[in-house]
Amino acid sequence: MNPVEQAVVWLNDPLNWTNPGGVLDRLGEHLFISAVAVALGCLVAWPVGLYLGHTGRGGAAVVLISNVTLAIPTIALLTILPLTFLGFGQRPVIIALAVFAVPPLLANAYTGLREVHPEVRDAARGMGLSGPQLLRRVELPLAVPYLAAGFRTAAVQVVATAALASFVNGGGLGQIISAGFGLGIATGGGQILAGGLLVALLALAVEGVLALLERLVTPRPLRRTGGRARRRAAAAGQA
Amino acid sequence: MSFRLAYRDDPGNPWFSWQYVRDNSDTIVAALREHATLTVQAVLIATLLAVPLAVLAYWFRPLTGPILALSGVLYTIPSLGLFAFIAPYLGLGTTTVLVGLVLYALLLIIRNVLVGLDQVPAEVHDAAAGMGYGRWGRLLRIELPLALPGIVTGLRLATVSTVALVTVGVLVGHGGLGQLIIGGFRNNTYKAEIVTGAVLTVVLALLLDLVLAAAGRLLTPWHRRGASR
Numbered sequence: 001m002n003p004v005e006q007a008v009v010w011l012n013d014p015l016n017w018t019n020p021g022g023v024l025d026r027l028g029e030h031l032f033i034s035a036v037a038v039a040l041g042c043l044v045a046w047p048v049g050l051y052l053g054h055t056g057r058g059g060a061a062v063v064l065i066s067n068v069t070l071a072i073p074t075i076a077l078l079t080i081l082p083l084t085f086l087g088f089g090q091r092p093v094i095i096a097l098a099v100f101a102v103p104p105l106l107a108n109a110y111t112g113l114r115e116v117h118p119e120v121r122d123a124a125r126g127m128g129l130s131g132p133q134l135l136r137r138v139e140l141p142l143a144v145p146y147l148a149a150g151f152r153t154a155a156v157q158v159v160a161t162a163a164l165a166s167f168v169n170g171g172g173l174g175q176i177i178s179a180g181f182g183l184g185i186a187t188g189g190g191q192i193l194a195g196g197l198l199v200a201l202l203a204l205a206v207e208g209v210l211a212l213l214e215r216l217v218t219p220r221p222l223r224r225t226g227g228r229a230r231r232r233a234a235a236a237g238q239a
Numbered sequence: 240m241s242f243r244l245a246y247r248d249d250p251g252n253p254w255f256s257w258q259y260v261r262d263n264s265d266t267i268v269a270a271l272r273e274h275a276t277l278t279v280q281a282v283l284i285a286t287l288l289a290v291p292l293a294v295l296a297y298w299f300r301p302l303t304g305p306i307l308a309l310s311g312v313l314y315t316i317p318s319l320g321l322f323a324f325i326a327p328y329l330g331l332g333t334t335t336v337l338v339g340l341v342l343y344a345l346l347l348i349i350r351n352v353l354v355g356l357d358q359v360p361a362e363v364h365d366a367a368a369g370m371g372y373g374r375w376g377r378l379l380r381i382e383l384p385l386a387l388p389g390i391v392t393g394l395r396l397a398t399v400s401t402v403a404l405v406t407v408g409v410l411v412g413h414g415g416l417g418q419l420i421i422g423g424f425r426n427n428t429y430k431a432e433i434v435t436g437a438v439l440t441v442v443l444a445l446l447l448d449l450v451l452a453a454a455g456r457l458l459t460p461w462h463r464r465g466a467s468r
Contacts, residue, residue: 003328074403075420076406076420196322196324199317200317
């Protein structure tokens with residue numbers, strides 16, 4: 001039997017889905033870990049990014065943070081954090097993932113506020129808006145497409161890297177792949193392939209759903225030119 | 240002697256230990272070499288694939304969408320999933336890791352080369368055409384050199400993220416320094432081994448980034464600002 005047939009057989013066994021530690025359990029864990037990590041990342045990155053963007057300071061710091069986190073291997077954080085006061089289990093995994101969610105969220109929040117036209121800002125000032133009012137009523141609504149783009153990038157990245165939590169027994173769908181490798185390629189090949197398929201499909205599904213969400217929250221006039229230019233800005237911010 | 244060692248009080252689990260580094264220098268150097276080799280090979284192969292694809296997308300605009308979309312999908316697939324796709328076919332070797340790394344680096348390079356090519360001013364284009372350059376001559380002597388800052392940016396991004404990604408190769412037993420990180424974790428969470436692996440990975444990434452940045456600077460003496468990004 002070749003690996004693809006093995007994978008089909010594995011996926012067609014209902015027990016592989018409903019057993020404790022089966023696909024459904026792992027999917028739940030995966031989604032829970034990812035959701036908490038992204039929420040945590042937003043909680044930290046958005047206020048900081050909005051503040052820096054509002055004041056127009058700290059652009060260099062934002063780029064620096066993105067660059068440095070790019071160089072840190074996920075596995076390093078995943079193995080080091082459990083050894084600190086955090087202890088083993090899901091908590092260090094969530095925090096490690098949140099750390100990697102911060103750069104795209106931060107960079108996009110910052111860029112989003114910086115891209116607001118100076119004339120718009122001047123007009124709002126001229127109408128007598130104070131700093132916080134300017135941020136809440138003018139800059140924030142205009143930055144929503146960027147925030148959504150950052151959210152999508154961060155969420156997809158977190159869902160993808162959550163698979164690596166299996167290296168430290170952190171749960172999630174990656175656990176299925178690791179268990180497959182534990183069985184060896186000859187017997188576990190189908191399970192490895194099936195796990196890979198599930199992880200990939202989940203990431204693509206999250207990407208698709210969030211792309212739709214991004215489109216929904218982007219005001220109609222901004223849509224046509226938006227996507228590509230914004231992603232390019234984000235990529236440039238990362239560079 | 241062994242009696243005394245056995246009864247020494249807590250041997251401790253320090254975050255870093257020169258003793259460990261000295262005693263295991265062979266393993267560490269071997270891991271570092273594997274890591275560096277995999278990274279350089281992956282980025283080289285990815286570049287050889289990505290630059291022609293980017294040029295193709297640049298010449299034939301309708302191809303831009305599909306090429307970027309395909310590499311985007313590849314990029315979205317989690318590294319663990321990608322390795323899981325490849326491993327059953329290519330086995331537990333460096334080839335599996337290499338193929339995965341190349342597929343990941345592809346998008347970053349294609350996108351940045353394309354951005355670089357797009358930034359070539361239209362006047363330059365026209366001037367070159369007026370001087371009688373054909374498609375290939377213009378590409379090789381004008382457009383690609385002018386796109387170098389973009390290409391170097393792409394290479395740097397790809398290199399740094401590839402260095403971090405090699406560690407996932409642990410899954411098939413060829414993760415370079417990742418081998419130390421996970422090895423230390425499994426070895427009763429031996430902190431010194433984990434930290435040595437992690438620190439060396441980051442240092443390797445920054446070192447390669449610096450080398451590429453310097454190379455980009457040397458290659459584009461007329462474009463200091465662009466190359467320094």
